[in-house]
Amino acid sequence: MSSLIQGKFSKWETVIGLEIHAQIKSNSKLFSSSSTKFGSSPNSQVSLFDAAMPGMLPVINEFCIKQAVKTGLGLKAKINRYSVFDRKNYFYADLPQGYQISQYKHPIIGEGAVTIDFKDGSSKDIRIVRLHLEQDAGKSLHDQNPSKTYVDLNRSGVALMEIVSEPDLNSSHEASLYITKIRSILMYLDTCDGNMQEGSLRTDVNISVRKPGEELGTRCEIKNLNSIKFIKQAIEYEAMRQIKIIEEGGIIEQNTLLFNPQLGKTKPMRSKEEAHDYRYFPDPDLLPLKLEDDFIEIIKKDIPELPDERKKRYINEYKLSNYDSSVLTIEKSISDYFDQVLGCHKDLKKSAKLVVNWITSELFAILKKNEVEIHNSPITPYNLGQLVKLIISNKISGKIAKDVFEDMYKNSLSPEEIVNSRGLAQVTNVKEIELIIDQILKLNYDKVNDYKAGKTKLLGFFVGQAMQISKGKANPKILNDILIKKLS
Amino acid sequence: MEFNTITESLEKINSNKISIVELNDIFINRIKKNKNLNAFIYFDEENISQQIKKIQSSKNNFKLKGIPLAIKDLFCTKNMPTTAGSKILQNFQPSYESHVSQKLLDQGSIFLGKANCDEFAMGSATNTSYYGNTINPISPRGSQLVPGGSSGGSAAAVAANLCLGATGTDTGGSIRQPASFCGVVGIKPTYGLCSRWGIIAFASSLDQAGVFANNIADTAILLREIAGYDNKDSTSANREIPNYFENLNQDMSGKVVGVPKEYILPDIPEDISKIWEQAIKSLERGGVKVKNISLPHTKYALPAYYIIAPAEASSNLARYDGVRYGFRSEEGTSLDEMYELTRSEGFGKEVKRRVLIGTYVLSAGYYEAYYIKAQKVRKLISNDFNEAFKECDFILTPTAPSPAFPLGDKEDDPIKMYLNDIFTVPASLAGIPGISIPFGKSQNGLPLGIQLLSKHFDEQLVLNAGLYLEKNNV
Numbered sequence: 001m002s003s004l005i006q007g008k009f010s011k012w013e014t015v016i017g018l019e020i021h022a023q024i025k026s027n028s029k030l031f032s033s034s035s036t037k038f039g040s041s042p043n044s045q046v047s048l049f050d051a052a053m054p055g056m057l058p059v060i061n062e063f064c065i066k067q068a069v070k071t072g073l074g075l076k077a078k079i080n081r082y083s084v085f086d087r088k089n090y091f092y093a094d095l096p097q098g099y100q101i102s103q104y105k106h107p108i109i110g111e112g113a114v115t116i117d118f119k120d121g122s123s124k125d126i127r128i129v130r131l132h133l134e135q136d137a138g139k140s141l142h143d144q145n146p147s148k149t150y151v152d153l154n155r156s157g158v159a160l161m162e163i164v165s166e167p168d169l170n171s172s173h174e175a176s177l178y179i180t181k182i183r184s185i186l187m188y189l190d191t192c193d194g195n196m197q198e199g200s201l202r203t204d205v206n207i208s209v210r211k212p213g214e215e216l217g218t219r220c221e222i223k224n225l226n227s228i229k230f231i232k233q234a235i236e237y238e239a240m241r242q243i244k245i246i247e248e249g250g251i252i253e254q255n256t257l258l259f260n261p262q263l264g265k266t267k268p269m270r271s272k273e274e275a276h277d278y279r280y281f282p283d284p285d286l287l288p289l290k291l292e293d294d295f296i297e298i299i300k301k302d303i304p305e306l307p308d309e310r311k312k313r314y315i316n317e318y319k320l321s322n323y324d325s326s327v328l329t330i331e332k333s334i335s336d337y338f339d340q341v342l343g344c345h346k347d348l349k350k351s352a353k354l355v356v357n358w359i360t361s362e363l364f365a366i367l368k369k370n371e372v373e374i375h376n377s378p379i380t381p382y383n384l385g386q387l388v389k390l391i392i393s394n395k396i397s398g399k400i401a402k403d404v405f406e407d408m409y410k411n412s413l414s415p416e417e418i419v420n421s422r423g424l425a426q427v428t429n430v431k432e433i434e435l436i437i438d439q440i441l442k443l444n445y446d447k448v449n450d451y452k453a454g455k456t457k458l459l460g461f462f463v464g465q466a467m468q469i470s471k472g473k474a475n476p477k478i479l480n481d482i483l484i485k486k487l488s
Numbered sequence: 489m490e491f492n493t494i495t496e497s498l499e500k501i502n503s504n505k506i507s508i509v510e511l512n513d514i515f516i517n518r519i520k521k522n523k524n525l526n527a528f529i530y531f532d533e534e535n536i537s538q539q540i541k542k543i544q545s546s547k548n549n550f551k552l553k554g555i556p557l558a559i560k561d562l563f564c565t566k567n568m569p570t571t572a573g574s575k576i577l578q579n580f581q582p583s584y585e586s587h588v589s590q591k592l593l594d595q596g597s598i599f600l601g602k603a604n605c606d607e608f609a610m611g612s613a614t615n616t617s618y619y620g621n622t623i624n625p626i627s628p629r630g631s632q633l634v635p636g637g638s639s640g641g642s643a644a645a646v647a648a649n650l651c652l653g654a655t656g657t658d659t660g661g662s663i664r665q666p667a668s669f670c671g672v673v674g675i676k677p678t679y680g681l682c683s684r685w686g687i688i689a690f691a692s693s694l695d696q697a698g699v700f701a702n703n704i705a706d707t708a709i710l711l712r713e714i715a716g717y718d719n720k721d722s723t724s725a726n727r728e729i730p731n732y733f734e735n736l737n738q739d740m741s742g743k744v745v746g747v748p749k750e751y752i753l754p755d756i757p758e759d760i761s762k763i764w765e766q767a768i769k770s771l772e773r774g775g776v777k778v779k780n781i782s783l784p785h786t787k788y789a790l791p792a793y794y795i796i797a798p799a800e801a802s803s804n805l806a807r808y809d810g811v812r813y814g815f816r817s818e819e820g821t822s823l824d825e826m827y828e829l830t831r832s833e834g835f836g837k838e839v840k841r842r843v844l845i846g847t848y849v850l851s852a853g854y855y856e857a858y859y860i861k862a863q864k865v866r867k868l869i870s871n872d873f874n875e876a877f878k879e880c881d882f883i884l885t886p887t888a889p890s891p892a893f894p895l896g897d898k899e900d901d902p903i904k905m906y907l908n909d910i911f912t913v914p915a916s917l918a919g920i921p922g923i924s925i926p927f928g929k930s931q932n933g934l935p936l937g938i939q940l941l942s943k944h945f946d947e948q949l950v951l952n953a954g955l956y957l958e959k960n961n962v
Contacts, residue, residue, distance in 0.1 A: 054807070055586060055688050
């Protein structure tokens with residue numbers, strides 16, 4: 001397998017399981033009606049319950065339950081009709097109750113799976129163990145004062161879904177594909193905004209190494225990674241660290257680690273001996289959660305077309321490759337854009353691959369250069385569709401199209417407007433092209449002789465000259481045909 | 489004028505024979521004369537007069553207009569501090585009113601003050617309060633008896649006529665046992681009948697609000713006002729609340745009373761066995777059929793209770809950490825030290841004991857052996873009652889294994905203290921309603937209590953049976 005890592009003495013396999021903490025997209029918290037808005041002033045979104053005032057009780061937010069069930073359906077997972085909220089007990093300044101309400105033995109969602117796709121067209125299923133609901137903690141702010149720590153409880157009690165995978169991932173690349181895929185599904189479902197910078201998606205990585213075919217090694221857990229880049233770096237560093245220890249005759253200690261992005265290294269947070277005993281027990285303030293079939297059926301109707309289904313549609317209807325299809329579908333906004341482009345004209349469906357190329361090369365490049373998101377693109381899907389239409393109907397050449405494209409981006413104009421106002425329509429008139437060719441052959445009669453003497457490579461030179469005179473507008477095929485005929 | 493019942497006082501208030509001020513002054517003066525009982529943690533005349541003004545100026549048709557009540561200091565109150573009898577909540581002023589106390593305020597009652605209780609309701613003698621112990625008003629001259637606990641301040645206040653009724657909470661007997669010790673009526677309703685919102689939690693799966701009064705009629709009136717669904721409490725039951733008072737009916741003929749043989753203990757004092765027998769005889773005379781029943785898992789109730797309640801308490805009390813409100817130790821140089829010192833200084837001995845027991849029974853390696861096993865026992869006890877109620881309509885037992893005992897007794901022996909709950913705990917574990925009514929006297933002339941238990945949400949039946957026994961006391 002290509003994902004094996006070469007150590008000093010042998011090859012090693014990395015075994016990775018992920019716990020993704022996805023913040024549920026919901027206006028209010030899991031057990032209180034406080035707002036979940038990001039970036040508000042500290043402690044402005046805290047109810048009596050969120051601050052764990054004496055005598056306050058949790059009341060489940062039904063919308064969060066719907067979002068979790070919707071996510072479970074999207075992950076093709078088992079929806080548990082019976083689940084239980086437990087208390088996970090530990091002390092910390094930003095955990096007001098002294099416990100987190102979570103789900104331990106009976107999670108709301110059971111086994112599921114997601115598929116990740118590789119560039120070579122192959123794919124791999126990653127099994128999901130469970131998804132459970134839990135409260136987020138508040139935030140301790142250590143950098144506001146040299147000697148004090150401040151606590152912001154705005155995040156306290158916000159609903160999280162913890163999605164736990166089996167240790168089915170074998171490289172940092174697979175891990176990144178998996179997270180990207182989970183994020184994609186959540187965003188299609190609209191159950192999480194997927195905003196990793198704001199902490200809406202945070203990941204704990206469980207990682208161990210072994211020689212292929214051997215028993216699983218001792219694992220370490222890297223806590224709270226909030227970007228795909230850091231996840232990859234952390235996995236790569238940690239795998240090498242473990243391999244080095246084992247190859248030097250050492251043993252791996254089951255530690256909880258933190259990743260320092262500045263140094264690119266993991267460092268121990270606590271050892272197995274120092275691990276918390278969370279003293280889980282069912283929260284007596286909440287009754288077990290029982291879901292009726294009707295409740296689930298209604299949510300089922302609300303499930304949109306998901307990336308895998310869209311991908312299949314692209315492969316079947318547009319004959320796109322598996323890889324192209326997964327690149328398009330991984331980001332809902334890209335896929336939506338693509339669908340809108342194709343929706344402009346029926347002829348575009350036959351040229352779907354051309355549309356893909358325009359999106360993934362020209363459009364991506366210009367958006368990235370200008371740091372613009374695809375859903376804010378100045379080039380609308382309709383205009384891009386019109387541009388491709390001009391190409392496939394031979395109105396303009398691909399080369400001219402790139403020029404038009406730049407202009408479309410700058411001035412938000414339609415391609416027709418640009419082509420007409422700048423006179424960029426392709427010349428397909430044979431007589432017109434013949435005139436140009438006659439002109440350049442006359443000017444370069446010495447090279448014509450060389451060509452006829454066998455230097456046929458000069459054809460490119462003649463084409464270039466003719467194009468220059470036509471300002472790039474001459475239809476290249478017609479130009480080529482006439483040239484060859486005239487030179488023979 | 490005597491004025492020791494709600495029915496009589498309401499009648500006088502509504503017919504303008506006495507003003508709200510005059511009525512409350514009677515009780516305020518009694519409280520001032522009985523400061524030695526230490527029934528109240530908070531009492532402030534100015535606060536009372538503000539409340540009275542508000543009621544007088546309102547034109548609402550109140551059901552408890554001007555009725556002076558005592559509120560156990562476990563109920564959060566917006567206009568009075570709330571301490572749960574603990575140093576860790578000294579001077580804590582909630583910004584909210586508990587659901588139950590709000591309902592009482594909505595009916596125009598007057599809160600005379602916050603009644604003393606065992607710290608976080610953990611105790612059976614109201615001697616674990618940081619604010620000093622409460623004295624039982626029935627103490628013979630020259631002696632100091634405990635009022636029972638944890639709602640001992642409430643029971644004592646009602647017994648001494650310092651108020652017309654009081655709220656309490658009952659987790660394993662904290663209403664019924666002090667009612668028995670003080671010679672008043674105390675009811676613990678079905679788990680879920682009253683909202684727990686705003687009541688400081690001890691053991692959430694057992695805690696239930698209830699009331700004390702001088703007789704069954706008053707108890708019925710108060711119970712109706714505090715009961716009812718609350719969407720802020722997920723364990724609150726959404727059902728119609730009967731008019732317990734209007735439905736009172738002491739005709740018990742044709743009913744079947746169950747007498748559980750497991751409650752006949754070898755070392756039970758003779759006077760208690762005697763009044764139990766007398767109560768049975770009294771019911772028989774009223775046409776009640778007596779049935780010997782078995783609640784086979786009774787002996788496991790107390791151990792199971794002393795696992796489940798501390799387990800929940802250890803978690804419920806984690807929020808008292810000095811970070812956001814309440815007492816915080818000024819010593820300590822790290823977060824962990826602040827926690828340690830705050831909780832060491834802020835909690836009393838009994839609370840610490842139970843938090844430690846609870847932490848232990850939930851910890852890895854012990855959870856299955858203790859907590860899970862205790863939950864299984866709880867289920868069996870619940871089933872015992874379900875089976876029993878196939879044979880009988882209600883169950884009759886003593887409330888406590890002794891009359892009120894002298895202050896200081898059993899203090900160095902927690903197990904002896906825990907045995908106070910032996911008759912009350914099974915009903916708590918099963919979540920069924922239980923009432924204690926004064927019945928007979930001990931050989932030393934101290935009040936004794938009889939406990940009546942019925943099916944979930946059949947409070948009316950124990951009130952009716954209680955009324956019968958009240959009228960046909962020995």
